[in-house]
Amino acid sequence: MGKVLKIVQPKTWKEYFSDFLLEKQIAGCRKRTLRDYRYHITRFFDGLELEDWEGIQERLKEYFPPDLAPATFNIRRAYLKAFFSYLVKQGAIPQNPITFKKRKDEGKARAIPQEVLKKLLELPNKATYTGLRDYVLILFTLDTGIRPKEALSLLPEHFNLEAREVTVPGGIAKTKATRTLPLSPLTVQWLKKLLKVRPPEWGDAPVFCSQDGKAILETSWSHRLASYSKRLGHKITPYDLRHSFALHSLRNGISPFALQRILGHTDLTMTKRYLALTQEDLQKEHEKTSPVNFFTTKRMRKLR
Structure with a gap:
């Protein structure tokens, strides 16, 4: 009796993707990064197979x-x-x-007018937990310029309210570099109120959590705003809110180097975006207030 040959079926993209995620997890990728990989890869490959090279090319144009x-x-x-590179390495696709x-991302930072920020802080109902949390989170972001994801990941142990400071650990920080941010007395006052209403059973839940003591996603916070x-x-x-902190701080005289450290920028490249905008402010103010305007107006009257 002859030998029965097994025909090995080629792996699907889902099988490769499962191995890819495992490799990334072992390499120390954060949960959020793994979640984003799942979102983008599954969305892209929906209805496609690796053998459908033309389909992949067409999907790229759509995506x-x-x-x-x-x-x-x-x-x-x-x-x-990253995933396509993995597939090439595994011999699943030719290239x-x-x-x-x-694409070059110039970014567009914008400062919310102070009168609008004041009205925003009047909207959350501080008589409810979610309203109080929203109010304190808005105030906290305007006081520190912290990134949304970083703020939502902070635990009670990261705050030293007596010293009026909060530490953003490297495991939370986008740049993976720990930094300590100063806090204003008003922000400390409201943080104490927020922490005081936390039930003991919440334990080490994030400071800015849901009314059930669970972590909230950045998208959920976006929806609230x-x-x-x-x-x-x-x-x-x-x-x-982060951009408003940066721009208003520069307008009020903060050093660009101090702002860089607070915002957690690895260098001044990103900080310069805000500097450029404050330079535009300077030009506008100059146009309105320059003494030359007096002479120009006076001369124009004479010419008339």
Whole structure:
């Protein structure tokens, strides 16, 4: 009797992706990064197989339209390129189809007017836990310029309210570098109130958690701010609060180097975005207040 030959079926992209995620997990990728890989890869490959090379090429055109924002474009590119590189290494595909470069992201920081920020802080109902949490989180972000994800990951142990400071550990910080941020007395006062209403059974839940003592996602916080935005008639995102801290601090005289350390920028490149905008402010103020305007106006009257 002859030998029975087993026909080994090629692995599907899902099988490769499972191995890929395991490799990333062992390498120390954060839970959020793994979650983002799942989102982008499964969304891209929906209805596709590795053998469908033409389909992959067409999907790339759909997934990276010309009008896609640079930040979104670069995020999608990074996750897909990493997985495609893995597939090439495993011999599953002949080459990485991501051959295009990243798009230059100039970024657009904007400061929310102070009168709008004041109205925003009046909206949360501080008589409820979620309203109190929202109020303190807005105040805390405006006081520190912390990134939304970093703020939502902070635990009670990271705060030293007597010293009026909070430490953002490397495991939480985007740059993986620990930094300590100063806190204003008003922010400390409200943080104490928020921590005081926490039930003991919440234990080590994040400081800015849900009413059930569970961590909340950055998207959930964005939705909360979106609901306030509708009532306010002014669009506000979590990163708008960070940008407002940076721009208002520069206008009030903070050193760019101090701002760089507080914001957690690895160098001054990102901080310069805010400096450029304050330079625009300077030009506008100069146009309005220059003494030359007096002479120009006077001369124009004479010419008339």
